[in-house]
Amino acid sequence: MKPRIPVVAGLFTEDGGQARLLGGHCPRCGAWFFPKQWSFCRNPHCTGVTLDDAELSSRGRLWSWADNRYAPPPPYPARDPFVPYGVAAVELADEQMVVLGQLATGTDPERLSLGQEMELVVEPLFEDDDGLHTVWKWKPGGGS
């Protein structure tokens, strides 16, 4: 079996078969950040100087979506032939933030509706001789 390699290190995990986004959480004011990006809290009302590594909610509600029909420029690792892909914006309730992700493979954008529940998954973005290069995506459902 080919190894699974995250397209970017440190943004998500699928350890234990559970997809999770890896962000930052301020222990003082409670704000969340994705990506974590910096080592400090950037809430101007907060005096926090550290940011904990934290996993974000893996479920949220669909805020909007788009279906891309043309290959983007590099550094998107578009394969030939190009396969259209959707992008979803999903609102996380606890974090009170919207996070983008591609739509999971096989999702029909025509059947999506605003506010429906979405679930985080980790899937291959592309495959080459080194392995399966993985990324987080949003999948409809997960209402269980």
Place this chain on the structure above:
Amino acid sequence: MSDVRILGVGMHPWGKWGRNFAEYGVVAARAALADAGLSPSDVQYLAAGNTMRNGYPGYVAGSTLAQALGWSGIPVSSSYAACASGAVALDAARARIRAGQADVALVIGADTAPKGFFGPLPGDRPEDPDWLRFHVLGATNPTYFALYARRRMECFGATPKDFAAVKVKNSRHGLSNPNARYRKLFTEDEIAESPIVADPLRLVDICATSDGAAALVLTSADYAAAHEANSRSVRVAAVSTVTPTYPNTSLDLPDIATDSGVGAPPPPRAFRDSIAHAAYEEASLAPSDLSCAEVYDLSTALELDWYENIGLCEPGGAEALLHSGATTLGGRVPVNPSGGLASFGEAIPAQALAQICELTWQLRGEAGERQVENARVGLAINQGLFGHGSCVILTS
């Protein structure tokens, strides 16, 4: 605070000309100086908007253009704020004049654009949000425009036909504009046949990338009064270059996530609303005072969002306002009388200044077939990625 006025404006036509950006910039600058009745030696300060896509000379556009115009020893500045670069350059020049450090400033934006989608700068940079969104998500600019458009459809019942009506209007406005790249009247049928780029948006819903340049001659009120015989000046009533207020929970390019609303009070208004709000406050004017507006129609759907952001109607009211004819030439408050980005395509550092050129011509009554009747107050608004607001209000 002392008044600052625009004494001259000039543009190089938009297109895909394939020449160096400084060549366009010099054409626009000379046109603006000629319009003001001034010569290059009258200029005491030069402010330029940078271009990220033309190598080092693009990062120091102020000195590149000063050299191209013939070194005269004057101080320069080079500003980058993506699509808002022109307004930030204008703001720098205005501050200089208000501080009494110059009477005459030249503000220039010029660009040579690549073909197709804008991509990030080369290199492997996982910490750069602009690199990240392309590499991990394939989230192009049209992807974000499509997310906003879909949101509008779901929240307000907008349809692709509404978006097409924006394109029809703007293409009609731009027909007679000699600086527009596209002078073709689109019909709804043609738009419906255009290929989908990022559903729900079609190719003709999304603005192209163009070469072009625009320039302004900015002066103190006293200087303008003394040279009023040369040219009719207009007043810069407000320049807003605001940034978002934390937490910015509106999805914004190039980020892959918004700020979190936890731990801080919500800002008094959403970022795009705050851009116009700051300008109205400074000018002591209200949306009902506007004669016309130039808004940044990166997509047809986004023009409808702007109607609400600049207070022409309540959220969800833009489609009705559009179909009432109010925003068409001849209507109550024509929007994008120039033809907008639909007719121009986007020449990033030049675009905010091109909007101001159009408003200047409108307020002087020199806009020809696209003249807004009795235009007295014009607003130009735009937004650059990475959190740059740009709004300018001019009065006659």
